[in-house]
Amino acid sequence: MKEIIAGLNKNFENRVRLGIMSALMVNDVLDFNALKELLGVTDGNLASHLKALEKHELILVSKRFIGRKPNTTYEATEYGRLAFKKHLTALEQLLGNT
Amino acid sequence: MKEIIAGLNKNFENRVRLGIMSALMVNDVLDFNALKELLGVTDGNLASHLKALEKHELILVSKRFIGRKPNTTYEATEYGRLAFKKHLTALEQLLGNT
Known part of the structure; x- marks a missing residue:
């Protein structure tokens, strides 16, 4: 179980971040x-x-204007996608063990 | 997705607690x-x-002695088991969405 715990990423623990x-x-x-x-x-x-x-460079933030209104958009970075997939794999392993 | 996030239990977010x-x-x-x-x-x-x-009454702690050595044991309470199962269900829903 040690390896599973170590595979969980602290940056994604919080439910809002998930x-x-x-x-x-x-x-x-x-x-x-x-x-x-x-x-x-x-x-x-x-x-x-x-x-x-x-x-942590897990998402990319872009700021622009739509007319006069500021609009900020977010997307996952390639690194973020990989890190999140790794986190999900560890979570799935933990769930599978329970 | 709101309902899934709300179904995740803050007490179980941390990976050690999981x-x-x-x-x-x-x-x-x-x-x-x-x-x-x-x-x-x-x-x-x-x-x-x-x-x-x-x-949070999610686990029960029992202290006793084995010979002269103190020994502390832990078990999930009924409430803890139910709460954790609910958390896992929300996690599974989130994983299923991803």
């Missing part, structure tokens, strides 16, 4: 409001977890 | 050293997560 990554595996690009709507979390909570994932 | 609960679903009773060996974590790390799970 939700963000899961959403960005299925959708190539999502903006802040779409993620907020999907996950049902507050602005502050979502923003802090997005920042943490960006800091 | 490991403890998973081990206590399969084994009725485990002592500290057995858990430590299984999970490959330090005494302090394991102790703090066991304390948190006990505080």
Whole structure:
């Protein structure tokens, strides 16, 4: 079981981060409001977890304007996709053991 | 996806806690050293997560002596088992979506 625990990525432990990554595996690009709507979390909570994932280069953040309104979009990096898949594999192994 | 995120239990997010609960679903009773060996974590790390799970009544702690040596055993409470199963179901739903 040691190896399974070690295979779980601390960056994805939090349930909001699990939700963000899961959403960005299925959708190539999502903006802040779409993620907020999907996950049902507050602005502050979502923003802090997005920042943490960006800091670890697991997601890519793009800022642009639509007309005069700022629009920020998020996508998983290649590294983030691989890391998340590894995390899911470890989770599946843990679930399979239980 | 909102409902899945809400179904994930914050008490089980941490990977050491996932490991403890998973081990206590399969084994009725485990002592500290057995858990430590299984999970490959330090005494302090394991102790703090066991304390948190006990505080939330998810596990039951029993202290006794074997000869003159203190021996502490851990088992999942009925409530803990149900809560962990609910958490696993939410995780499976999330994995199934990804």
